[in-house]
Amino acid sequence: MDSTKLMTMKDAVSKFVKDGDAVYLAGFTHMIPFAAGHEIIRQKRKDLTLCRATPDIIYDQMIAAGCAKRMMFSYAGNPGVGSLRCFRRALEKGVPKPIEIEEYTHFGLSGRLFAGATKMPFLPMRTNLGSDLPPENPMMKTIKNPYTGEEVSIVPPLNPDVAVVHVQRADAKGNCHIWGITGEQKDAAFAAKKVIISCEEIVDESVIRSDPNRTLIPDFVSHAVVCEPWCAHPSYTQGYYDRDNEFYMQWDDITKEHETTMKYLDEWVYGVEDRAAYMKKLSSEKVLKLLPKAAYSAPVNYGSV
Amino acid sequence: MTDVSPSELMVIVAARELKDGESVLVGVGIPNLAANLAKKLQAPGLNMVYESGAVGSNPSRMPLSIGDPCLVTGAKSVCSMYEQFAYYLQGGRIDVGFLGGAQIDKYGNINSTIIGNYKTPKVRLPGSGGACDIASNVKKIIVITPHEKRRFVEKVDFKTSPGFMDGKESWKKLGLQGGGPYAVVTNLGTMKFDEVTGEMTLVSLHPGATVEVIKENTPWDLKISPKLENTPPPTEREISTLRALDPDNIYLG
Numbered sequence: 001m002d003s004t005k006l007m008t009m010k011d012a013v014s015k016f017v018k019d020g021d022a023v024y025l026a027g028f029t030h031m032i033p034f035a036a037g038h039e040i041i042r043q044k045r046k047d048l049t050l051c052r053a054t055p056d057i058i059y060d061q062m063i064a065a066g067c068a069k070r071m072m073f074s075y076a077g078n079p080g081v082g083s084l085r086c087f088r089r090a091l092e093k094g095v096p097k098p099i100e101i102e103e104y105t106h107f108g109l110s111g112r113l114f115a116g117a118t119k120m121p122f123l124p125m126r127t128n129l130g131s132d133l134p135p136e137n138p139m140m141k142t143i144k145n146p147y148t149g150e151e152v153s154i155v156p157p158l159n160p161d162v163a164v165v166h167v168q169r170a171d172a173k174g175n176c177h178i179w180g181i182t183g184e185q186k187d188a189a190f191a192a193k194k195v196i197i198s199c200e201e202i203v204d205e206s207v208i209r210s211d212p213n214r215t216l217i218p219d220f221v222s223h224a225v226v227c228e229p230w231c232a233h234p235s236y237t238q239g240y241y242d243r244d245n246e247f248y249m250q251w252d253d254i255t256k257e258h259e260t261t262m263k264y265l266d267e268w269v270y271g272v273e274d275r276a277a278y279m280k281k282l283s284s285e286k287v288l289k290l291l292p293k294a295a296y297s298a299p300v301n302y303g304s305v
Numbered sequence: 306m307t308d309v310s311p312s313e314l315m316v317i318v319a320a321r322e323l324k325d326g327e328s329v330l331v332g333v334g335i336p337n338l339a340a341n342l343a344k345k346l347q348a349p350g351l352n353m354v355y356e357s358g359a360v361g362s363n364p365s366r367m368p369l370s371i372g373d374p375c376l377v378t379g380a381k382s383v384c385s386m387y388e389q390f391a392y393y394l395q396g397g398r399i400d401v402g403f404l405g406g407a408q409i410d411k412y413g414n415i416n417s418t419i420i421g422n423y424k425t426p427k428v429r430l431p432g433s434g435g436a437c438d439i440a441s442n443v444k445k446i447i448v449i450t451p452h453e454k455r456r457f458v459e460k461v462d463f464k465t466s467p468g469f470m471d472g473k474e475s476w477k478k479l480g481l482q483g484g485g486p487y488a489v490v491t492n493l494g495t496m497k498f499d500e501v502t503g504e505m506t507l508v509s510l511h512p513g514a515t516v517e518v519i520k521e522n523t524p525w526d527l528k529i530s531p532k533l534e535n536t537p538p539p540t541e542r543e544i545s546t547l548r549a550l551d552p553d554n555i556y557l558g
Contacts, residue, residue: 028357028386029372053386054434077431079370080333088429103418106356107390107438114387126395127438130467130479136423150480180377181357182385238374245369295378 005225006172009274012196012224013039020069021161022049024113024192025058028183029079029243031166032058032235033198035228035275041065042270051160053109053184054079057234057251060086061269063099064261070100072158074109081248085255095258103137104155110184112158117190120157128153163192165217166231168239170199174222175208175215180238186216198226200240210302230279233290241290307544311451311492312557314511316342316547317539319403319449319490327400328352328393330439333371334556335449336403338547341367345546352381354399356435358389367551390435394442397482402443404436408461409448411505411525412476413468413486413498415440416461423463433465440466445487452491457523469503476503493519495536496527504528511536 007015017023017040025033037058040048044067050059051072056079062068064086076084090099104112107127115123124143129151134140145152165185167176174197178185189195197217202225208215231237234244255261272278279287309317316338323329323343331340331353341364344351353362357372361381368376377383384392393399406417407430417436421427440446446468450456468486469476476485489496489505493514496505506528507519512535520527551557 029370030357030374073432075431075434076429077434079372080368083429083431091429092426103432105433105437106386106435107394110385110387110390114391126482127441129441129481130464130470130476131433131437132423132464133418133433133437179383180374181359181372181383183358183372184386186385187387236374238377242374243370243372248369292374 005174005222007224007226009035009039009198009226009228012226013043016162016194016196016224017045018161019045020047022051024051024160024163024188026163026165026183026185026188027232027235028053028181029056029235030181030183031185031232031237032056033164033166033231034058034233034235035231036164036196036198037062038269038275038278040067041265051158053106055084055087057248060084060251060255061265063087063090064096064255064258065265065269066096068099070102072102072104072109074104074106078248078251080245081252085252086261089258102139103133104140105133108140108155110187112155113184113187113191115155115157116159117187122154122156124152124154126153158191160188160192162194162196163188164196164198165189166198166237167217168199168237169201169203169207170197170225171203171205171208171219172225173205173219174217174225175205175219176217176222177208177211177214178216179214182216189217189221194223195221196224196226197222198228198231200229200231200237202227212302228275231275233282239292242292244286244290307541309539309544310557313544313547314539315449315490315492316557317543318495318511318536319447320346322447322488322490323348323351323401325350328354328398330354330356330394330399330402330443331371332356332403332405333368336405337368338550338556339403339449341550342543342547345550346543354389354393356386356389358384358386360384360393367555369555390438394438397442399443401445401447402439404439404446404448404466405450406436406448406465408456408458409450409489410458410461410468412470412472412503413446413448413489413505414461414464414470415448415466415468416463418463418465420462436466440468440483441481442483444484446483446485447487448489450489450491452493452519452522454522454524459525469498473501473503493522499528506530507533509534509536512538
């Protein structure tokens with residue numbers, strides 16, 4: 001068995017994330033790999049191009065920590081709450097340092113990943129025309145549809161240097177079972193040059209092979225496998241723990257000033273060694289509150305003659 | 306009539322626009338309440354689709370975000386983000402899309418990107434998300450927004466999502482497959498768009514509102530429909546059903 005991929009988050013980040021990289025920490029609201037973001041902050045990576053459809057709290061934290069040079073995104077808000085204050089401070093006031101932006105629509109950015117994953121030269125799409133966004137982003141272009149002569153919007157492929165994808169369960173080789181909101185998990189993994197898989201649990205290969213339709217990422221796409229329970233908190237992992245909506249609302253207050261944000265990072269990121277230590281700090285009442293009621297799917301029969 | 310807040314009134318009126326059997330692309334907050342309210346009342350077969358890829362959701366509680374786990378539990382289907390935009394939205398399978406924004410103009414162009422200049426913004430807003438994609442592809446766009454002068458502007462600072470551009474003729478030239486803006490529901494009235502020119506026109510006055518107050522809160526000379534109606538007041542059933550959906554007043558507060 002190829003167990004050389006199994007490593008700690010510390011080693012995975014140290015081995016695969018370099019200064020100046022374009023990184024994609026995947027997950028649309030669901031399974032956002034916060035533990036990876038925190039490790040990147042602790043290892044003081046800098047000049048990163050942070051790519052995500054929804055930068056979410058994780059990139060807000062990485063921007064406050066000074067890791068980012070550029071952000072590629074399509075929705076820079078705190079979902080259901082309001083602004084991402086650290087991102088806005090960087091953009092509007094240059095605090096802690098200025099940030100460049102490259103902005104798309106959700107279809108545009110997820111389309112870029114799809115094109116990157118499938119090595120398309122570009123992807124045509126029915127959007128962007130008439131919007132003021134394309135004039136601000138030279139990567140969004142139009143071509144003439146060779147069949148009808150109509151103007152069509154196109155986006156280029158995106159191939160990040162490294163993607164981090166959190167999943168529910170994986171085997172030691174990096175075959176991954178994912179369920180719930182699958183977001184851009186598969187596209188990010190197939191598009192990236194290096195892929196760090198983080199998972200709630202490591203399971204035997206036979207568990208994966210018992211349900212192959214649920215394997216969105218196979219082992220030959222994965223470069224590192226990290227067993228990191230609760231990696232996604234304060235986002236969530238379907239069936240393992242719910243979204244910490246309370247924290248998402250608190251983030252708005254925590255980030256009122258750069259100093260208050262840094263105080264949080266000092267305590268919860270720099271002040272802990274790894275995710276296990278972070279979880280030890282989290283109150284047990286909070287943890288218990290986030291445990292979901294079970295809702296199992298009906299089993300399916302994969303049998304053959 | 307029980308007293309309703311401006312937010313409650315907007316949600317109730319907007320919910321009435323949704324028909325049974327339609328597919329609606331739902332955003333967080335107020336639109337999510339409107340869709341869930343319609344589903345509990347006149348549209349039990351409403352198909353709620355979320356940008357996050359959840360299709361036919363049946364949430365047991367109000368989701369805080371469009372990626373909330375309760376949208377997955379008991380849903381009809383879940384697909385990837387790219388598939389949602391490609392198969393469902395661009396595939397032409399969505400009837401209604403709710404959009405919000407900081408500014409809207411008389412042709413229904415919407416700004417959710419910046420106040421001021423793009424390169425040096427006074428206020429940076431979240432940006433398009435799926436809004437521009439939704440505006441380009443759904444049959445009807447419904448906007449729910451408080452009726453305030455800073456939101457209704459002659460010309461938006463930034464066109465995040467195209468409405469009827471500078472009028473219906475310029476919109477037609479874009480060749481979008483969507484139907485464009487359909488209704489704007491505020492706390493004061495409902496506006497729809499002129500069939501020929503694409504200009505926003507007041508079609509219904511909400512209880513307590515007057516044309517004068519609406520004109521005062523709209524910085525351009527708003528067109529008034531010759532067939533101006535009075536919006537039927539919220540019923541007790543609409544009010545109690547809505548309040549049960551948001552018992553902690555997360556969205557209606």
